[in-house]
Amino acid sequence: MELDIVALSRLQFAITALYHFLFVPLTLGLSVLLAIMETVYVMTGRVIWRQMTKFWGTLFGINFALGVATGIVMEFQFGMNWSYYSQYVGDIFGAPLAIEGLMAFFLEATFVGLFFFGWDKLSKVGHLTATWLVAIGSNFSALWILIANGWMQNPVGSAFNPQTMRMEVTDFFAVLFNPVAQAKFVHTVSAGYVTASIFVLGVSAWYVLKGRHTALAKRSMTVAASFGLAASLSVVVLGDESGYLSTEHQKMKLASIEAMWKTEPAPAAFTAFGFPDQEARETHYAVHIPWVMGLIGTRSLTTEIPGIEDLVKHAKVRIKQGLLAYDALQQIRAAGSTGEIAPDTRTTFENNGVDLGYALLLKRYVDDPRLATDAQIEKAAWDTVPHVPTLFWSFRIMVGLGMFFIVLTATFFVLSVRRQLDTYPWLLRIAVLAIPLPWIAAEMGWIVAEFGRQPWIIEGVLPxxxxxxxxxxxxxxxxxxxxxxxxxxxxxxxxxLMLRAIRKGPEPDNEPEALLISPHIVPAE
Incomplete structure (x- = not known):
């Protein structure tokens, strides 16, 4: 059997990306939680908050080191496994990654050293500043990476140059303020905050169940529940924004997530449950909730959401228009830099160049897309449909877990306000068991975002x-x-290492408590 080089390359990148993304959310969230805890320490002088910051900082450091190591491997893959991609869009994709390394990673990596080794060398405010800069650097790093990824989902501010055969930047600020990139950034970092909050909540619940370090654990649970509840609610709101933007920029992804084979009258229903059948092009045993999808996807009662079959028909039209651009491009390249090019040839390319990527879908079936048959064009059009069952269930698992996180963090927030965190052992056990769930939700979200873009590596531009x-x-x-x-x-x-650090628990801190009373008042004996 002939091995598919494309499938193997995708598998390799998926393995490394999914593994790397095990560390990213926890790094993003823990960095902010550490800054919050140390801020409380500086404001109150209570040593237990410094002890909390050091303990959770140890777990942050273990996770941070693995995240850096796996992230570097991914960047090398672009040049080694995806060389044509790097050549085709390197002018655009490389810029945010370079800025991420210069602006964010160096900031983060510099101050993470001060965080770990500067406790006795910096003032309280100085060390707190370093901790906040670690958090800011971590989030800035995510920002630039997601700007690059957001451009892959919605390639704005760029144009194809037929002379160099490369995509080139035409408006850097359009790339920077790409609405898809901004929505992905805030949604991703919020998911990271949820991950860290559930992690801290679960580990702290384990300490309470064991009767160990309860003072530290209860304060950690209070911070995690409060921060986690706010983050969980923001994930839902920002996820809704991402869904709305998909209606504008990635219609096929949205239709596949909903297993919406045919265009429904507005407002479309939301399919809460069902079994999508891609071969039969229908969803068995579907349970629909009226109007919900139309309201989420379009925020109106009158706008239709196109179904998969209609989008395939539209893709077929774009493939044929792309063939006109491909033919004009070959004539431009044949003429070279000094050759004569008919004016209508360049006009044809300019008018249809936006669909050039659709013509490249035919490369899978024929070396010269202009020689493609109607049957091959039909196959290429259906190639624009990703694997619907995978997207359908990944999205629902992600959303279901998101709802669970809201309930869990809200419950512990109420318990913390009532000072009843240790009242219900069964709730503490649920918190412990919930520790791996945010990673499952994050991986499902990655699958929805990246697998849902297939067959495009750059949406509508490059297969x-x-x-x-x-x-x-x-x-x-x-x-x-x-x-x-x-x-x-x-x-x-x-x-x-993580389990060993958790079992060992926080190190004792011998720093004396700060006096919160006037130094001129002598305490009673």
Missing amino acids: TAAAVSNLGAMSLLITIAGFVTIYTVLFVIEMG
Whole structure:
């Protein structure tokens, strides 16, 4: 059986990306929680808050180190496994990544050292500043990476240059303020805050159940429940914004998430449950909630959401228009920089160039897209539909877990206000068992965002199949096996270090409590 180089390249990147994303959310959330805890310490002088910051900081450091190591590997993959992609869009995609390294990563990496080793060398305010700069650097890092990723979802501020055969920046501020990128950023960091909050809540609940470090654990639970509730609510609001933007920029992804095969009268219903059948192009045993999808997706009662079949028909039209652009492009390239080009040729390319990527979908079936048959055009049009069952269930698992996090954090927030955090042991056990759930939700969200964009590596511009390097199947298989082996070992080591630190608990802190009374008043004997 012939091995699919594109599928193997995608598998390798998916493995490394999913593994890397195990560390990103916790790093984002813990960095902010550490800054909040240390702020309370500086304001109150209570040593227990410094002890909390140091303890959770140890877990942050273990996670941070693994996140950096796995992130560097991913950046090398762009040049090694996706060389044509790097050549095609490097002018645009590379800029945010370079800024991320210069502005955010160096900031984060510099001050993380001061966080760990500067407790006795910096003033309280100085160390607090370093801690907040670690948090700001972590979030800035996510911002620039998601600006790059958001451009892949909605390629604005750029144009294709037929002379260089590259995408080039035409408006950097359009790339920077891309609405899809901004929505992805706030949604992703909010999900990271939820992940860290559930993690802190669960570990603290375990301490309360064991009767260990209860003073530290209860204060940590109060911070985590408050911060987690706000973050969980924001994830829902920002997720709604992402869904609305998908209606504008990624209609096929939205229709696939809903398994909406045919266009429904507005406002469309939301499919709460069902079994999508991609071959039969229908959803079995579907349970619909009237109007909900129309309100979420369009925020109106009159705007239709196109179904998959209508979007495929539209894709077929765009493929044919893309063929006109492809033919004009070949004539422009054949003429070279000094050759004569008919005016109507350049006009044809300018009028249809936006659909050039759709013509490249035919490369999967024929070397020269202009020779494609009607049957091949039909297949290419249906290739624009991602695997519907995967998106359908990934989205619902993510949303269901998001609702659970709201209920869980709200419950513990109320208990913390009433000072009843240790009243219900069964709730504490639920919090402990919930620790891995935010990672499942985050991975499901990654699948919805990235798998839902297929077959595009850049939405509507460059198909994934056209972006890979010319590698051998055996090279990919060996590297996949190597990554799986090394990452499994690293994961076991990381989990061992985290569990060891949790079982050991916080280190005793011998710093004297700050006096919160006037120094001129002598306490009673």
